[in-house]
Amino acid sequence: MARKPQLATREKRLNALGAYLGEVAPLIAELESGDAFQRIRTFAQTGPDDITQALSILGAVHGTGIVVHGARGCAAVLPRTARGAWAVTNLDQRDTILGSDKALSQAIRSLFHRHRPWAIFVVATPVVAINNDDIRSAAEEAAEELKIPVVVVRSDGFRSRIAATGFDAAAQALLPLVSPSSAGRRSDRINLLAVDHGPGLDHIQTLLSELRLEVQLLPAEGLHQAATASLTVSLQPDETDALGLGLEHQHGVPFLRLPPPIGIAATHRFLAAVARATGREVPGDTAPTLETLTGQRVALAFPPAAAFAAADLVEELGGIVAGVSVEHVDSSHVTALKDFATKRPGLPLHVASGQPFEQVNRLARLTPDLFIGPADLALVAARLGIPAVTVRPDDLLGLRGAAHLARQTSKVLAKPTLAARLAKAPSAYRPAWFKRSPDWHIKIEVK
Amino acid sequence: MSESTGKHIAVYGKGGIGKSTTTSNISAALAESGYRVIQIGCDPKSDSTTILRGGEDLPTVLDSLREHSKLSISDVSAVGFGGVLCVEAGGPVPGVGCAGRGINAAVDLLHELNLFEEFKPDFVLYDVLGDVVCGGFAVPIRDGIAEAAFVVTSSDFMAIFAANNLFKAINKYAPSGGARLGGIIANSIQAPYAKSLIDDFADRTGTGVIGYVPRSLTVAQSELYGRTVIEAAPQSEQAEIYRGLARHIAGNHDTGIPKPLNPPELKTWAKEWGDRVFGVEAGIVSAREGI
Numbered sequence: 001m002a003r004k005p006q007l008a009t010r011e012k013r014l015n016a017l018g019a020y021l022g023e024v025a026p027l028i029a030e031l032e033s034g035d036a037f038q039r040i041r042t043f044a045q046t047g048p049d050d051i052t053q054a055l056s057i058l059g060a061v062h063g064t065g066i067v068v069h070g071a072r073g074c075a076a077v078l079p080r081t082a083r084g085a086w087a088v089t090n091l092d093q094r095d096t097i098l099g100s101d102k103a104l105s106q107a108i109r110s111l112f113h114r115h116r117p118w119a120i121f122v123v124a125t126p127v128v129a130i131n132n133d134d135i136r137s138a139a140e141e142a143a144e145e146l147k148i149p150v151v152v153v154r155s156d157g158f159r160s161r162i163a164a165t166g167f168d169a170a171a172q173a174l175l176p177l178v179s180p181s182s183a184g185r186r187s188d189r190i191n192l193l194a195v196d197h198g199p200g201l202d203h204i205q206t207l208l209s210e211l212r213l214e215v216q217l218l219p220a221e222g223l224h225q226a227a228t229a230s231l232t233v234s235l236q237p238d239e240t241d242a243l244g245l246g247l248e249h250q251h252g253v254p255f256l257r258l259p260p261p262i263g264i265a266a267t268h269r270f271l272a273a274v275a276r277a278t279g280r281e282v283p284g285d286t287a288p289t290l291e292t293l294t295g296q297r298v299a300l301a302f303p304p305a306a307a308f309a310a311a312d313l314v315e316e317l318g319g320i321v322a323g324v325s326v327e328h329v330d331s332s333h334v335t336a337l338k339d340f341a342t343k344r345p346g347l348p349l350h351v352a353s354g355q356p357f358e359q360v361n362r363l364a365r366l367t368p369d370l371f372i373g374p375a376d377l378a379l380v381a382a383r384l385g386i387p388a389v390t391v392r393p394d395d396l397l398g399l400r401g402a403a404h405l406a407r408q409t410s411k412v413l414a415k416p417t418l419a420a421r422l423a424k425a426p427s428a429y430r431p432a433w434f435k436r437s438p439d440w441h442i443k444i445e446v447k
Numbered sequence: 448m449s450e451s452t453g454k455h456i457a458v459y460g461k462g463g464i465g466k467s468t469t470t471s472n473i474s475a476a477l478a479e480s481g482y483r484v485i486q487i488g489c490d491p492k493s494d495s496t497t498i499l500r501g502g503e504d505l506p507t508v509l510d511s512l513r514e515h516s517k518l519s520i521s522d523v524s525a526v527g528f529g530g531v532l533c534v535e536a537g538g539p540v541p542g543v544g545c546a547g548r549g550i551n552a553a554v555d556l557l558h559e560l561n562l563f564e565e566f567k568p569d570f571v572l573y574d575v576l577g578d579v580v581c582g583g584f585a586v587p588i589r590d591g592i593a594e595a596a597f598v599v600t601s602s603d604f605m606a607i608f609a610a611n612n613l614f615k616a617i618n619k620y621a622p623s624g625g626a627r628l629g630g631i632i633a634n635s636i637q638a639p640y641a642k643s644l645i646d647d648f649a650d651r652t653g654t655g656v657i658g659y660v661p662r663s664l665t666v667a668q669s670e671l672y673g674r675t676v677i678e679a680a681p682q683s684e685q686a687e688i689y690r691g692l693a694r695h696i697a698g699n700h701d702t703g704i705p706k707p708l709n710p711p712e713l714k715t716w717a718k719e720w721g722d723r724v725f726g727v728e729a730g731i732v733s734a735r736e737g738i
Contacts, residue, residue, distance in 0.1 A: 006558060038516060099582070132547055132582030134589055137623040445516060 007169055009160035011038065014330035016162045020351035021362075021439035024341040027349065031331045038445040040161075046354030050166030051125060051155045052077045057170035057239065058121045058153065059083060060195055061219045065117035067107045069100070069135055070125025074157075083220075085115035091127050100131070101138045108142040108150060119149040121173055129156035149177055162328050163353060164238060171242035174219050175250055181227035189214045190278065191222070191232040191253065193240035199404075200397030204235060204261060207271055207398060211280045219243065227251035231277050233270075235260050235397060237305045241332060259336060260305055262396045263313035264290075287399055290406040293319030296413065299366055299381070301325040301359065301373035306393035308336040310372065311344070313396060317406055322368040325350040325359065325377075350438070356380045360429055361438040370409060385423030387412045452563035453483070456696060457573040457587040457626060460599030461609035465634045467495045468666060468675075469599050469692070470574040474499060475677035476686075476693035478529025482569040486531055487557070489587065491538025491546045495574040499527030502673030507537020508553040520560050528678045532566055546576070547583010554592055570697070585616045588626035595629040595702050597657070600648075602633075602641035604717055607648055614652055614707035627702035630657035632692060637662040640724055651716060653706040658692045661685070 010016035015031055019039040030036040051074060058066055059082035066086040068075040075088035087110065089095075089103045108120055122139050136152050143150040153173040155166050192208065192215045194201050201217075208215050216222035216229055218240075226232075232244045232255045244255035256277050261270035268285040275282045298319045300310050304326040311321045321344055329337070329351050340349070352358050359380050363371065371381035371388040378388035389408045396405055458473075460466035467488070474486045488495025493507045508523045515522070527533045536553035538546040554573075557563075563571065573587045587593045598613050600606040610631065621627045633645040636659050649656050665686075669679035676686045708716060 006555065008559070012559070035517075130545065130548060132551060132586060134582060134585075134620065136590070137620065137625075140623050 007154040007165070007172055010162035010165045010168065010328070010330060011160060013168070014332055016164070016328050016330035017351055018161050018163075018328045018353060019442045020329065020349065021358075021437075021442060022348050024337050024347070024349050027329065028334055028337050028341065031329070031334050031337070034331070038161075039442050040445050041355070041441050042443055043357075043441040044355060045357045048163040048353050049155075049157045050160055050163055050169060051123060051157050053163045053166030053239075054123060054153055054155045054170040054173075055166075056081050057167055057195055057219060058123070058173065059086070060197065061119075061174070061223065062221055063118050065111045065115055065120040066123060067104065067111055067120060068123045068125065069104050069107075069133075070123075070127045074123075074125040074127075085111055085117055087111045096127060096131055100128070100133055101135070104133075104135060104138045105142060108138070109146070112142075112146050112148065117148070119151065119177055120146075121151050121153050123153045124155055126157040129158070151176060162330075164328055167239045168242040170219075171240070171246055174223060174243060175246040177223050178226045178247065178251060179224050180251065181225070183228065185230045185253065186214070186228050187230045187278065188212060189216060189229045190274065191216050191218050191226050191229040191244075191247065193218050193232060193234035193236065193244055194394075195219075195236055195239045196392060196394040198392065198394035200394040200401050201235065203398045203400040207267075208274065211271065211275055211278070211283065213274070213278060213280070227253060229253050231256055231274070233258060233274055236303070236393065237332070238303045238327075257332075260309050260393070261398050262306060262309035262393070262401060263316050264399060264402050265316065266309050266312060267398045267402075288403070290316070290402055291318035292406040292410045292413075293317040293370070296320065296369040296409075297322035297366075298370045298372060299323040299325070299363060299368040299386075301371075301377045302393055303327050304329055304333050305336065306396065308333070308340055310393075310396055311340065313402060313405065314372070315343075316402065317409070319370070321347065323347070323350065323362065323366045325352055325362070325373075327351075327353040357429065357433065358438045358441075360384060360427075361434055361436070364434055365438070370413060372405070372409070382419045382422045383425065383427070385419050387416045387419045453485075453568035453571050454595075455571045455573070455593045456629070457575050457593035457596040458599060458632075459575050459588075459596055459609075459613045460632075460634075461603075461606040462576065464599055464601055464603075464606050464609075465660070465666075466599045467574050468498065468670065469632055469634055469660065469689070470572050471496060471498050472675045472677055472686075472689035473693045473696060474531045474570075474572055475528050475675040476690045477570055477697060478531045479677055479681075479690075480693065480697070482697065483567060484529070484531045485562070485566060485568045485571045486527075486533055487554070487571065487573050488533075488535040489550045489554070489573050489584075490536070490576040491541075491549070492576075493535040493537050496525075496527060496531075496533035496535060498670055498673055498675050499531050499533050500525055500673075501527075505533060505535055507535040508556055509537035509539070509549050512553075512556065518556070518560065520562050520565065524562075528675060532568070534562075545583060547581050547586065549583075550575075551583060551586045551590075554587070585620065588617060589620045591624070593626045595700075596626045597629045597632055597696070599632045599634050600645065601635040602638060602644045607645075607717075608713065610648070611652070611707050611713055614654070614705035617705055618707055621704045628654055628705050629696070629700055629702050630655050632657060633659045635662045636660065638724075640720075644720055644724075647720070648716070651708060651712075654703065655701075657695050657700070658688065660688055660692075 068088040139150040151173045155169045247253040248255040261267040264287045272282045307326045375390045378390040381388040458470045598610045600610040
């Protein structure tokens with residue numbers, strides 16, 4: 001048996017940090033040194049893990065099945081995100097003592113016979129990691145019997161503090177499903193990496209098609225023939241860069257690492273870079289002027305690559321960036337951080353995945369005119385009386401995304417009544433918490 | 448043998464049976480023959496490599512990990528007799544945690560530190576805690592860490608029982624690519640029937656004995672000096688026995704998949720031997736002919 005594949009955590013692979021509040025310049029220095037000081041939260045309100053993130057990627061792959069090998073709660077995210085068939089082995093006390101390989105084998109076979117997926121992912125969970133269950137043997141036996149790939153996903157829910165490690169675990173599981181290209185690469189075909197499938201993605205696909213490029217959407221479709229593309233680009237680098245890098249290393253498909261096409265200028269830069277890389281004429285950069293945030297101070301919260309790009313978009317719309325919160329930060333963001341620091345000297349960066357208690361404290365101090373981010377944090381802002389726009393990164397993609405955000409922000413800013421009414425409700429947090437600094441519970445790990 | 452990471456061998460056996468002594472002497476004999484050797488103690492007691500290091504302290508991987516977030520190879524290794532690189536995986540504080548998982552994590556960390564690529568060993572010996580009591584202790588033979596396993600046993604029933612358990616684990620994992628059995632090392636041979644009993648167990652399980660190590664005062668004396676026999680008594684007969692084991696391991700030895708006895712078979716087999724041994728004060732007991 002080949003040595004069990006190792007999965008480097010984001011901390012080890014990219015020096016990632018999941019907790020930070022402060023100046024960007026020293027953060028850049030830490031990341032560039034290759035030895036960032038790990039921070040810990042002495043209290044955390046939310047704790048997304050690698051399994052959830054791995055499932056968000058794997059659930060997007062058409063025609064495949066997922067078996068979550070663990071307690072039933074480990075699959076809780078799947079009803080919302082999975083497009084294909086999935087099962088959970090529902091491990092119980094007896095399984096944890098006597099071993100659970102039979103339960104896994106049964107679940108794989110049952111899923112296969114009911115739904116006929118072309119591949120099955122077996123997602124490991126903390127139970128399996130603690131018990132040291134041998135899921136590789138069960139997967140290999142099932143693959144041999146069912147004649148389809150059955151791939152183990154090396155997630156365990158606790159090895160990394162950075163949930164994005166789960167994206168890398170998913171990429172490690174997806175790469176063996178890519179067939180080598182015997183016919184070489186097609187110059188008119190590119191791989192487009194994206195996890196969220198929404199109108200923004202459709203829009204970008206259309207823009208790329210206008211460059212006379214055939215777009216293979218990964219990981220959802222076309223995984224088999226990903227090696228036939230001449231280029232890979234990503235709309236969500238934080239989620240998919242491991243897949244792009246893997247395609248480059250294992251199959252020689254160049255991975256063009258670009259900031260996501262969020263904002264008018266960024267969209268043009270994205271399309272121009274793809275056009276140049278594929279030998280096409282660079283498209284023109286005309287676009288409507290959309291200044292709906294003139295003079296408005298805006299706070300943002302997104303995954304890092306999307307957040308840095310969205311900050312530029314806010315400024316394109318005439319707004320002023322008052323604060324940015326990202327889910328994590330790592331050495332792949334150094335260029336974006338330098339750009340951020342140059343454009344907004346002195347503006348601190350907040351690193352937190354969720355953590356409403358920190359966000360509420362920080363937003364109460366920032367007092368922005370508008371918050372833009374995910375629904376859970378938009379609610380936090382609204383309850384402080386801050387008008388809030390709920391958008392996903394997909395909503396911001398391309399020229400359509402700029403227009404969408406302009407429209408949404410105009411609507412929200414024109415009707416601030418909802419936030420004002422919500423602010424009258426009693427706060428869930430004690431006044432004493434607001435007297436402390438937002439990073440009260442962020443400490444440098446001393447070892 | 449892979450040029451970059453060497454041949455990885457796991458040595459199993461019931462606790463206290465002389466597994467660490469045997470492994471350390473094999474490591475010393477291999478090193479004496481000019482091979483580059485790493486010995487990794489996979490036992491929470493952390494005493495696998497003691498006699499290779501003159502009894503000096505060595506921080507375990509897990510203890511070091513507890514104290515420091517970033518480790519280097521030099522933090523968790525020491526060079527012992529003959530240049531053998533000694534590593535102790537260590538374990539949790541007694542009574543808490545999971546030792547099997549700890550060993551797994553420690554071995555993973557050694558891979559992450561590129562220990563094998565940097566040291567370029569010819570042989571890596573894993574000295575694994577006694578009985579295969581759970582999935583954790585089966586990891587070296589299961590996850591592609593070791594390519595072959597040897598079991599150290601005496602003629603005591605519980606040592607045989609532990610060996611049979613290891614055979615069950617190998618039998619389960621070897622068909623899907625796990626480690627295969629290299630053979631039995633018969634240790635602490637003293638009773639007149641011991642050799643025959645172990646031979647018979649090997650016959651019944653479709654395995655073979657690669658060497659017989661007699662109980663010896665030389666071993667006890669060497670250990671008291673914190674040395675292997677190879678170092679403390681290199682001219683002794685005992686040292687030559689360990690060299691023989693090392694030569695076997697270094698050679699292109701056969702490996703196989705054992706056929707472990709099921710519980711009633713093992714019980715019946717033990718009872719038969721109990722009947723044979725009963726009342727015997729001296730003499731050799733043949734596996735076939737009985738007393």
